[in-house]
Amino acid sequence: MNMTLTDIIMIVVSVFLLLIAFFAVHEKKLIKSVIFLSALSMLSVVSYVLMKAPDVALTEAVIGSGLVTSLFIFTLLSIQKKEDVQ
Amino acid sequence: MIQYAAILLIFIGLYGLLTNRNIIKIIISLNIIEIGLNIFIISIGFVFDGIAPIMTSVNNSSALIYVDPVPQALVLTAIVIGVGTTALGLALAKNIHSKYKTLEIDEVEES
Amino acid sequence: MKKILAFILTMGLGALVIISLSNNEFFPEFGMADLTERVSIEYITKGSALDVIFNQTNNPESGPANIVTSIVIDYRSFDTLGEVTVLFISSLGIALLLGGAAIPKRLDLNFKPNFMLRVGSRALFSIIIMTGVYVISHGHLTPGGGFPGGTMIASAFLLLYLADDQFRAKIKGFKIMESIAGSLYVIIGLIGLILADQFLENFLPNGTVGVLISSGILPVVYILIGLKVGSEISGIIDHFLTEEEVL
Amino acid sequence: MMNPIFLIAFPLLAAFLSILSKKLAPVLLLLIALLNTVMAIFIPMGIVGIGGFSFPYGINLYVDTYAQIGLLLVNGLFTVIAILNIKKYKAYSSVLLVALTGLNGLLLTGDLFNLFVFLEISGIAAYLITSSNKKPLSTFHYLVMGSVGSSLYLFGLIILYSMFGTLNFMDMIHQIQVASIDYTDLILPFFMMFVGLGVEAKLLPFNSWVKGVLKHSNTLSGPMVAGVYAAAISLVLGRLIHNLFLFEGKLYLVVVVLLVFGIVLGEAMAFASDDVKEILLYSSISQACITALLFVHGVIIWAVYLIIANGISKTLMFLVTNRAEEQTGNAKMDSLQGLFSNNKVIGIAFTIAALSVIGMPLFAGFVIKLNYLTVLAHLDQLVVIAIILLSSIVEGIYFIRLLIKLWYPKDTDIEPIKFHLSYKIILGLMAAVLLVFGTYSAPLNQLDNSIDQVSEEIEVIFHG
Numbered sequence: 001m002n003m004t005l006t007d008i009i010m011i012v013v014s015v016f017l018l019l020i021a022f023f024a025v026h027e028k029k030l031i032k033s034v035i036f037l038s039a040l041s042m043l044s045v046v047s048y049v050l051m052k053a054p055d056v057a058l059t060e061a062v063i064g065s066g067l068v069t070s071l072f073i074f075t076l077l078s079i080q081k082k083e084d085v086q
Numbered sequence: 087m088i089q090y091a092a093i094l095l096i097f098i099g100l101y102g103l104l105t106n107r108n109i110i111k112i113i114i115s116l117n118i119i120e121i122g123l124n125i126f127i128i129s130i131g132f133v134f135d136g137i138a139p140i141m142t143s144v145n146n147s148s149a150l151i152y153v154d155p156v157p158q159a160l161v162l163t164a165i166v167i168g169v170g171t172t173a174l175g176l177a178l179a180k181n182i183h184s185k186y187k188t189l190e191i192d193e194v195e196e197s
Numbered sequence: 198m199k200k201i202l203a204f205i206l207t208m209g210l211g212a213l214v215i216i217s218l219s220n221n222e223f224f225p226e227f228g229m230a231d232l233t234e235r236v237s238i239e240y241i242t243k244g245s246a247l248d249v250i251f252n253q254t255n256n257p258e259s260g261p262a263n264i265v266t267s268i269v270i271d272y273r274s275f276d277t278l279g280e281v282t283v284l285f286i287s288s289l290g291i292a293l294l295l296g297g298a299a300i301p302k303r304l305d306l307n308f309k310p311n312f313m314l315r316v317g318s319r320a321l322f323s324i325i326i327m328t329g330v331y332v333i334s335h336g337h338l339t340p341g342g343g344f345p346g347g348t349m350i351a352s353a354f355l356l357l358y359l360a361d362d363q364f365r366a367k368i369k370g371f372k373i374m375e376s377i378a379g380s381l382y383v384i385i386g387l388i389g390l391i392l393a394d395q396f397l398e399n400f401l402p403n404g405t406v407g408v409l410i411s412s413g414i415l416p417v418v419y420i421l422i423g424l425k426v427g428s429e430i431s432g433i434i435d436h437f438l439t440e441e442e443v444l
Numbered sequence: 445m446m447n448p449i450f451l452i453a454f455p456l457l458a459a460f461l462s463i464l465s466k467k468l469a470p471v472l473l474l475l476i477a478l479l480n481t482v483m484a485i486f487i488p489m490g491i492v493g494i495g496g497f498s499f500p501y502g503i504n505l506y507v508d509t510y511a512q513i514g515l516l517l518v519n520g521l522f523t524v525i526a527i528l529n530i531k532k533y534k535a536y537s538s539v540l541l542v543a544l545t546g547l548n549g550l551l552l553t554g555d556l557f558n559l560f561v562f563l564e565i566s567g568i569a570a571y572l573i574t575s576s577n578k579k580p581l582s583t584f585h586y587l588v589m590g591s592v593g594s595s596l597y598l599f600g601l602i603i604l605y606s607m608f609g610t611l612n613f614m615d616m617i618h619q620i621q622v623a624s625i626d627y628t629d630l631i632l633p634f635f636m637m638f639v640g641l642g643v644e645a646k647l648l649p650f651n652s653w654v655k656g657v658l659k660h661s662n663t664l665s666g667p668m669v670a671g672v673y674a675a676a677i678s679l680v681l682g683r684l685i686h687n688l689f690l691f692e693g694k695l696y697l698v699v700v701v702l703l704v705f706g707i708v709l710g711e712a713m714a715f716a717s718d719d720v721k722e723i724l725l726y727s728s729i730s731q732a733c734i735t736a737l738l739f740v741h742g743v744i745i746w747a748v749y750l751i752i753a754n755g756i757s758k759t760l761m762f763l764v765t766n767r768a769e770e771q772t773g774n775a776k777m778d779s780l781q782g783l784f785s786n787n788k789v790i791g792i793a794f795t796i797a798a799l800s801v802i803g804m805p806l807f808a809g810f811v812i813k814l815n816y817l818t819v820l821a822h823l824d825q826l827v828v829i830a831i832i833l834l835s836s837i838v839e840g841i842y843f844i845r846l847l848i849k850l851w852y853p854k855d856t857d858i859e860p861i862k863f864h865l866s867y868k869i870i871l872g873l874m875a876a877v878l879l880v881f882g883t884y885s886a887p888l889n890q891l892d893n894s895i896d897q898v899s900e901e902i903e904v905i906f907h908g
Contacts, residue, residue, distance in 0.1 A: 007087075010087055010088050011087050013088065013091075014087050014088050014090070014091030015091075017091050017092075017095055017125075018091055018094055018095065018098065021095050021098045021099070021118050021122075022098060024102075024114060024118060025098060025099075025101065025102035025105075025106070025111070025114075025115060025118070030108070030110050030111070033110070033111060033114055034110075034114065037114050037117055037118070040118065040121055041117075041121060044121050044124065044125055047088055047125055047128075048125075048128055050088070051088065051128050051129060051131075051132045051153070052132065052136060052137060052138045052139075052153040053128050053131075053138070053153065053158045053161070054138050054140070054340035055140075055158055055162065055263070055265045055266070055340040055341065055342070056124075056128060056158050056161045056162060056165070057340075058332075058340050058341050058345045059162055059165055059166075059341075059344050059345045059348075060124070060165055061345075062345045062348045062349055062352065063165055063166065063169050063344070063345070063348050064121070064165065066348065066352055067169060067348055067351070067352070067355075067430060068117065068169060068172055070355060070434075071172065071173055071176050071433070071434075071437060072110070072113075072114075072176065074304075074434075074437040074438055075110070075176045075179060075180055075437065076110070077304070078180060078304055078437075078440065079179075079180070079183050079189070081304070082183065082184065086187070087227070088227070089227050090215050093211055093214055093215055093218075094208070094211045094215075096211070096595075096599065097207045097208060097210055097211035097214075098207070100207050100210075100592075101203055101204055101207035101208075103588070103592065104203050104207070105199070105200050105203050105204075109584065112588060116588060116591050116592070119591075119592070119595050120591075120595065123595055123598060123599055123602075126599070126602065127598075127602050129227060130225070130230060130602060130605070130606040131230060131237075132227065132228055132230065133228060133229075133230050133232065134228035134229070138340075139241065139263075139264040139265055140262065140263045140264065140265070140339070140340060141249070141251045141262040141263075141264070141406065141407065142251065142262070142407075143251055143252065143407070146250055146251030146252065146407075147248045147249070147250050147251070148241050148242045148243065148248050148249040148250075149248045152232070152241050152264065154230055154232055154235060154237045155237055155240055155241065155264040155265045155268055156235070156236060156237045156240065156268060156605070156611070157602070157605075158265045158268075159265050159268035159269045159273060159276075160276075160557055160602075162265070162269055162280075162344060163269075163276055163277070163279075163280045163557075163561060164598065165344075166280055166283065166284060166344055166426075167280070167283050167561070167564050169284075169287075170283045170284055170286070170287035170564075170568060171287070171564075171568065171587065171591050173287050173288075173291055173433050174287050174290050174291065174294075174568065174571060174572075174587060175584065175587055175588075176437070177290070177291045177294040177295050177436075177437075178294065178575075178580050178583060178584045178587065179584070180294075180295060181294055181295075181580040182580045182581055182584065185580060186581075191581070194581050214632065217631075217632050218603070218632070221607070221629040221632075222629070223607040223608070223623065223625055223629055224603065224606055224607055224629075225606060230606070234609045235605075235609030235610070236500060236501060236609055236610045236611070236612075236615075237609075239501050240501070244497075244498075244501070258497070259497075271495060272495060272497055272501055272502055272503075273495075273502070273503055273555075273557075273558075274494070274495050274503075275494045275495065275503040275553075275555075275558060276503065276557060276558055276561055278456070279549065279558065279561035279562060279564075279565055280561060282456060282459075282542060282545060282546075282565050283561070283564055283565055283568060285459070285460065285542070286539065286542045286565060286568050286569055286572070287568055289463065289538055289539060289542070289572070290539070290568065290571070290572040290575070293535065293536075293539070293572060293575070294572075294575060372463055372464070373464065375460075375463070376460050376461060376463050376464050379456075379460035380457055380460040380461055383453055383456055383457045383460065384457070386453060387453060389496070390447065390449065393496060394496070395492075395493050395494060395495060395496040396447070396449040396453065396494050396495070397494055397495050398495055398496035399495075399496065
């Protein structure tokens with residue numbers, strides 16, 4: 001089996017993708033679920049780089065894990081603050 | 087291998103959509119579907135010994151074997167559309183929480 | 198129990214899709230995509246019989262050396278116009294949904310940034326802005342372009358929001374920038390219609406492939422998109438981080 | 445000089461400029477809506493390229509009689525709703541301008557990925573319009589369903605792209621015709637795209653969002669979602685079904701069963717409910733399923749007329765009901781009892797629209813239903829005819845019951861609901877259209893199935 005390095009990394013990445021997605025769905029605490037989502041987004045950046053798509057990797061890195069995660073965190077923080085106020 | 091993982095990722099997102107009752111979890115499942123779909127779109131354009139579709143001074147001719155640039159252009163659009171819907175979903179989640187004091191769909195007794 | 202059943206069902210559906218795709222002989226294997234049968238061979242060779250050579254070919258059908266950018270901005274520029282509208286409508290929607298605050302005030306999260314963080318972030322702010330501007334302006338040569346560059350500029354503002362809990366960017370300025378950049382993009386499209394008989398056509402000469410000042414109006418369009426995306430996402434961040442001033 | 449791209453570029457330019465000044469936005473909205481309606485009349489036919497590239501490589505717009513009728517209907521209904529709601533919903537002017545861009549883009553575009561982008565634009569605009577109902581959970585439900593729908597559509601489209609290598613609508617049809625492919629390989633992408641679009645078109649698999657959105661709708665979101673959006677999405681779906689999907693074999697069976705089940709379920713739910721808006725929304729679900737069924741069987745011209753008649757009558761009925769509900773507080777049948785006794789004009793208009801939907805003679809609905817049933821008879825689709833006739837009977841029962849309730853007041857007189865003069869004029873005009881085409885139905889027969897010239901255009905391009 002001439003498994004070059006990239007083939008091995010691809011298989012590892014796809015296994016991790018499925019694992020982290022499953023954890024993200026099954027996690028009870030919201031903060032952890034958001035962290036798993038951000039990790040999933042970072043993994044998708046790795047898979048874009050492996051599949052020779054630098055443009056998409058850059059966009060997904062900045063928007064996917066950067067912006068989307070911060071929006072989720074801000075929403076959770078403001079909801080947490082409202083619940084503490086009650 | 088990545089292509090099959092991407093398709094399964096879409097269906098894990100769908101599974102998350104079906105079983106979760108928390109609004110934030112539903113938005114997370116939507117994002118998982120979009121991430122899986124984007125990886126699938128890029129995976130159909132991959133060519134084994136192709137190079138990134140950018141001409142530089144090193145690989146400077148259009149005769150070289152490139153990866154398919156069209157799915158990458160489509161994914162650029164799909165990512166930003168995903169951000170648009172996610173941001174709207176989160177704004178709605180904040181509104182729902184401030185109006186009904188809960189994020190669980192079953193507890194929101196909307197008539 | 199219900200969850201396990203649902204999981205088996207969805208995984209079964211996924212396996213069904215995978216099987217039906219794998220024994221569909223028109224659907225290429227993972228790495229076996231043949232570009233000559235696809236539309237993309239035209240985009241790579243830029244429609245010219247002889248090879249496009251970096252730094253040599255003069256005035257090809259579509260200027261950018263980055264083929265993905267040439268598709269996003271030149272061949273399928275109408276998609277990107279729709280794309281910019283999607284971001285515009287979602288930032289408008291967030292202003293509508295979250296914007297009701299009469300006297301908006303910063304959401305006081307329970308962390309007090311110390312003096313060092315506030316000063317340090319000012320320095321980092323300009324570096325991030327510079328990277329964003331670089332990524333936008335070199336969109337037609339290197340990976341990146343309007344969308345990642347614009348988001349980088351917005352993340353610079355995000356840094357200021359996080360580092361200083363009293364900081365509030367001037368929303369009015371973002372709105373004007375967003376509106377002007379968007380309308381300029383449509384007006385460039387209409388000029389293309391008047392000067393060169395089709396909407397969004399590149400009416401300036403393309404120059405040689407790979408030079409910074411090349412591919413006509415496209416870098417200008419990408420800069421406009423970068424500014425628009427940057428101001429819109431900063432507006433979204435501001436709406437997420439402000440709340441009603443409760444007197 | 446008159447280029448179809450203006451129908452998309454001017455509303456977009458107006459939308460970008462409208463956020464600068466709150467006062468200017470409503471004026472801009474009305475101006476652009478009227479301009480679009482006028483432009484939709486004089487729009488030239490044929491393929492219009494964008495970006496200056498040859499046919500399959502750039503994106504192009506395609507206009508034939510089918511698209512002209514659709515544009516006129518969608519822009520006209522949009523202007524009507526905008527005029528009637530301009531005072532109450534000033535803040536939504538920019539959102540409505542973007543919705544106008546999205547709807548025109550849906551009807552004009554000749555590129556399948558561009559269709560996905562415009563589907564998202566009009567979808568997000570629709571989420572924001574329904575957020576005016578002040579029910580964030582039903583808007584959220586609509587957002588989730590809409591996102592899943594467009595993701596499925598994109599999934600199916602990408603499979604088609606990887607199989608045939610093109611995203612252009614006509615190029616894709618040509619490649620499928622040329623490629624010797626048996627239909628079983630096309631089942632997965634076509635079904636994904638059909639279900640994806642079916643979400644927005646209120647067809648069965650994913651239309652649970654319709655109840656939440658339309659039940660709490662107001663005079664802006666009700667007619668907009670039930671009238672304008674339903675018409676635009678049905679036209680787009682019809683064009684795809686007629687030219688691209690060409691259902692056959694197992695997929696044809698599955699689709700027909702889904703649609704028939706949608707009709708029966710819609711009628712049953714409408715029959716069982718006592719809320720005027722619920723009756724209207726379930727009837728519009730079953731009408732959407734009937735329209736899709738007609739497209740699947742190739743009855744193009746009568747399906748388009750059905751979309752026009754439904755668009756007009758649903759917009760009219762939702763405007764009347766929501767306007768009345770604003771003053772009485774809830775839309776239950778008995779709380780709106782005797783509504784028409786003191787608003788004669790509105791009552792007549794609503795009755796004409798209701799009777800036209802049922803298909804009573806003397807109204808446009810009758811002519812349309814008669815013709816498409818005869819065409820179906822020629823195709824000997826007996827099961828489909830039986831279902832449609834059954835649904836018309838059930839429809840007749842609950843609409844007549846509704847009309848009786850709304851005409852004859854209870855003994856206790858309720859405070860009179862007054863309708864603004866503009867309502868009376870515009871709704872009267874719309875009802876008049878249904879009446880005229882009911883009695884004088886000659887012009888309906890001028891057009892025939894050739895209004896959708898996509899296949900002729902492909903002949904010209906590839907074998908011209």
